[in-house]
Amino acid sequence: MKYTLKFLRVQFQRIQRILAKLLAVSFVSCLCVTTVFVYFIQNSALLEGKKNYRVGIVGNTGDSYLGFGIQAVQTLDDSRFMVDFEEMDEDEARRQFIRGNLTGYVIIPDGLVDSFVYGRNDKTITYVVSSGQRGVTSILMEELAEIVSTLITHFQAAVFGMQRILLNHDRVEILDEATDRLNVRFISYVLNRTDLCEVEETGVSDGIDVLSYYTCSLFVLILTLMGMNYSVCLVGRDAVVTKVFDAKGLCVPVQVLCEYLAYVFMNCCALSVFLVLFGGLVGSGTWKLPEWGRDYIGDMFRFFLNYIPVIFLISAAQFLFYEFARDVVSGILLQFLMGMAMCYLAGCFYPSDLLPAGINLAGRFLPAGMGMHYLKAVVSDGSTDAKNLLVMVLYCAGLLAAACLVRTSKMGRGEKT
Amino acid sequence: MKKYLIWLALTQKRLLKKFSYIAIMLSLPLLMLAMRNYSAEHRSMMRVALLCDGTPDELVSSIIGELSQKKGVLEYVPCDSFGEAKELLRRENVDAIWVFPGNLRERLAYSVETGMIDAVVKIVWKEQSVALELSKEQLCNAIYPAFSYEVYKDFIHNDLLIKDVSEDELKTSYEEMLIGNNLFEMAYLDGEQVEDGSYILAPMRGMMALWLVLCGMAANLFFLVDEKNGIFDRLLPGQREMAAWGMQGCVMVDAVLVLMISYRMAGIFTSFHKEFLYLLLFSLCTMNFCTILRFLLRKVEIFGFFVPVLSVLILVLSPVFLKIPGLGVIKWIFPTYFYLNALHNPVCALFMLVYFALSAAGIFLLFRSHTFNSGFMWYHGN
Numbered sequence: 001m002k003y004t005l006k007f008l009r010v011q012f013q014r015i016q017r018i019l020a021k022l023l024a025v026s027f028v029s030c031l032c033v034t035t036v037f038v039y040f041i042q043n044s045a046l047l048e049g050k051k052n053y054r055v056g057i058v059g060n061t062g063d064s065y066l067g068f069g070i071q072a073v074q075t076l077d078d079s080r081f082m083v084d085f086e087e088m089d090e091d092e093a094r095r096q097f098i099r100g101n102l103t104g105y106v107i108i109p110d111g112l113v114d115s116f117v118y119g120r121n122d123k124t125i126t127y128v129v130s131s132g133q134r135g136v137t138s139i140l141m142e143e144l145a146e147i148v149s150t151l152i153t154h155f156q157a158a159v160f161g162m163q164r165i166l167l168n169h170d171r172v173e174i175l176d177e178a179t180d181r182l183n184v185r186f187i188s189y190v191l192n193r194t195d196l197c198e199v200e201e202t203g204v205s206d207g208i209d210v211l212s213y214y215t216c217s218l219f220v221l222i223l224t225l226m227g228m229n230y231s232v233c234l235v236g237r238d239a240v241v242t243k244v245f246d247a248k249g250l251c252v253p254v255q256v257l258c259e260y261l262a263y264v265f266m267n268c269c270a271l272s273v274f275l276v277l278f279g280g281l282v283g284s285g286t287w288k289l290p291e292w293g294r295d296y297i298g299d300m301f302r303f304f305l306n307y308i309p310v311i312f313l314i315s316a317a318q319f320l321f322y323e324f325a326r327d328v329v330s331g332i333l334l335q336f337l338m339g340m341a342m343c344y345l346a347g348c349f350y351p352s353d354l355l356p357a358g359i360n361l362a363g364r365f366l367p368a369g370m371g372m373h374y375l376k377a378v379v380s381d382g383s384t385d386a387k388n389l390l391v392m393v394l395y396c397a398g399l400l401a402a403a404c405l406v407r408t409s410k411m412g413r414g415e416k417t
Numbered sequence: 418m419k420k421y422l423i424w425l426a427l428t429q430k431r432l433l434k435k436f437s438y439i440a441i442m443l444s445l446p447l448l449m450l451a452m453r454n455y456s457a458e459h460r461s462m463m464r465v466a467l468l469c470d471g472t473p474d475e476l477v478s479s480i481i482g483e484l485s486q487k488k489g490v491l492e493y494v495p496c497d498s499f500g501e502a503k504e505l506l507r508r509e510n511v512d513a514i515w516v517f518p519g520n521l522r523e524r525l526a527y528s529v530e531t532g533m534i535d536a537v538v539k540i541v542w543k544e545q546s547v548a549l550e551l552s553k554e555q556l557c558n559a560i561y562p563a564f565s566y567e568v569y570k571d572f573i574h575n576d577l578l579i580k581d582v583s584e585d586e587l588k589t590s591y592e593e594m595l596i597g598n599n600l601f602e603m604a605y606l607d608g609e610q611v612e613d614g615s616y617i618l619a620p621m622r623g624m625m626a627l628w629l630v631l632c633g634m635a636a637n638l639f640f641l642v643d644e645k646n647g648i649f650d651r652l653l654p655g656q657r658e659m660a661a662w663g664m665q666g667c668v669m670v671d672a673v674l675v676l677m678i679s680y681r682m683a684g685i686f687t688s689f690h691k692e693f694l695y696l697l698l699f700s701l702c703t704m705n706f707c708t709i710l711r712f713l714l715r716k717v718e719i720f721g722f723f724v725p726v727l728s729v730l731i732l733v734l735s736p737v738f739l740k741i742p743g744l745g746v747i748k749w750i751f752p753t754y755f756y757l758n759a760l761h762n763p764v765c766a767l768f769m770l771v772y773f774a775l776s777a778a779g780i781f782l783l784f785r786s787h788t789f790n791s792g793f794m795w796y797h798g799n
Contacts, residue, residue: 036734129611161594327438
């Protein structure tokens with residue numbers, strides 16, 4: 001017992017040597033991250049899922065049909081609540097698009113309307129979606145483009161079909177008038193197409209607000225990324241040292257437990273800076289979760305308290321990953337790869353509901369996924385879920401047991417730990 | 418020079434002897450392959466439950482049948498009862514429910530006849546969002562062809578009063594005029610057509626670019642650890658820099674190779690010469706960026722602590738998941754910003770060259786300043 005406590009004290013003394021630098025760097029890193037996050041929240045309605053996409057329109061829209069059509073869409077159509085259209089020239093559109101001010105822009109070729117009117121459909125509207133890899137937004141805009149295509153092609157089929165019937169039945173004299181009347185009828189139906197459905201909203205019951213969701217994911221992401229900090233301290237020790245301690249009566253599980261506790265303490269110190277910054281933002285009213293009531297400071301401290309089991313769990317996973325690494329390079333890359341994969345599957349980047357069911361299920365069983373699920377439950381219910389907590393404790397114990405096994409096997413092979 | 422090349426080969430051997438290093442390098446392409454295979458089957462972002470209130474007519478059966486087979490942003494789940502669908506919604510297994518009436522065609526015809534569009538389909542969802550508004554448009558899109566045909570038929574019969582036209586003639590005239598092709602062409606900024614792909618793989622290039630930057634940082638950390646252990650004590654400052662670059666180069670060569678294989682596995686590989694050239698430029702810019710960091714941060718622990726900070730900043734400021742407007746100059750600090758935008762915007766590739774030149778100049782100045790200070794301190798110490 002005496003040796004165990006001495007060993008534990010030594011681990012904490014090791015941490016003490018780098019603690020000041022760690023806190024300083026944590027402060028800088030958390031300041032950067034929270035500044036960007038706050039900028040993100042304040043400058044974008046994206047987190048509320050109600051962002052209007054800005055799309056540029058390039059080309060000659062002076063034609064009566066097209067200009068009228070665009071104006072009608074901008075003022076009358078329901079899509080004005082989703083998409084803002086702005087007319088501009090191509091250079092301006094490119095500039096704005098590269099800067100990220102436009103989701104995309106549409107190039108209308110000359111003679112497009114004639115191509116539609118005469119049924120040739122030999123000109124296409126080019127929609128510029130990205131300068132790099134296409135993202136989620138461009139995928140959604142593609143769906144919108146398909147919808148518009150369907151509207152136009154069926155509209156055309158009806159008008160031209162009607163004209164053919166008139167020609168076949170020798171009613172050519174009313175062709176123009178009939179075409180105009182049918183056009184007007186269709187335009188009014190197209191603009192009111194969403195009246196074909198009625199919507200019933202049940203309200204958010206089991207889920208949490210998008211801001212709360214991404215707050216939980218930020219807490220998990222920061223904790224996961226912190227794991228990369230300690231590669232230089234935790235990787236590359238000699239297995240001989242482990243053997244010596246083992247010979248002195250400090251078995252591998254005790255060594256692992258003591259080092260793990262020191263590691264958790266290190267993580268907690270690093271994260272404390274983030275929590276202080278977060279607390280400051282909550283106190284100033286900049287960052288408040290909708291699920292929190294009037295006593296939001298109390299809710300925030302309850303959230304912090306419930307964050308501690310998540311720190312223990314993810315730290316155990318990081319500690320296990322370090323057991324596999326042999327050098328600094330492997331340590332950092334392994335922490336990054338495993339951490340990012342865990343966070344992706346756990347739904348830290350995309351809401352887990354958007355991910356396929358299989359990936360969603362896999363993510364739930366990973367430490368980051370379990371942490372996310374736990375924090376989400378804390379936010380939505382406001383209380384600790386004892387069952388989840390117990391599962392997390394057992395999971396943590398399992399990860400540490402795996403770390404012990406890895407270290408024992410490396411000790412047997414005489415490798416570096 | 419020969420000694421240097423031998424040293425490079427030995428450094429590469431030193432890295433490749435470590436099983437964990439090889440395992441990490443190999444795991445990336447395998448992960449990408451797994452993601453690609455999975456995303457090929459599952460491309461939807463939202464799930465919608467479909468059901469019919471009553472006995473479905475041929476139109477409802479046809480719509481539900483077609484939608485159930487469709488693979489796209491929306492995935493459709495046929496349900497037998499409203500209770501079942503509501504339970505799926507409550508458990509968030511679906512995002513919305515579409516309830517079709519059994520006599521949909523009759524209801525559409527009636528709407529057209531009276532001239533008043535009647536709400537024929539009921540949508541149930543929890544809370545409005547842009548994505549769900551899009552799903553509403555998809556629903557209208559599913560009904561619209563039938564609705565359009567009813568409007569056309571009603572116009573001919575009741576407006577133009579041509580009663581002696583047969584159903585076959587109406588149908589043939591309509592269908593022959595129906596052009597199936599998409600009127601829109603999706604393109605990138607350089608005019609290349611957009612390929613088909615899943616949203617799951619959308620951020621992969623960005624994540625792998627970040628991974629390459631991390632490889633550069635890890636290589637510099639590797640060098641700093643060796644320097645701290647005194648391995649390069651006998652070398653002159655210039656020679657030490659060559660050693661640092663050599664180490665970085667060894668890691669980057671492996672990383673670039675792994676990335677190209679990973680892009681191929683993920684199905685996001687464009688063309689060999691483009692990927693190779695851009696990755697070469699990007700890796701050179703990354704090496705400069707990491708070298709500047711090494712000069713500025715100097716100590717192993719401090720450098721190690723900054724790795725996650727920079728990772729988060731790169732994730733947010735580079736177009737990995739989203740393109741954030743504003744913060745122009747800050748975004749330009751990271752080579753990932755130019756690389757990810759260069760894929761379909763060759764101007765960004767030129768910017769990478771400019772970045773390389775400017776960062777090389779910065780390294781030269783930092784190196785001279787560092788060697789001057791070290792020499793000054795050594796001289797006065799002795």
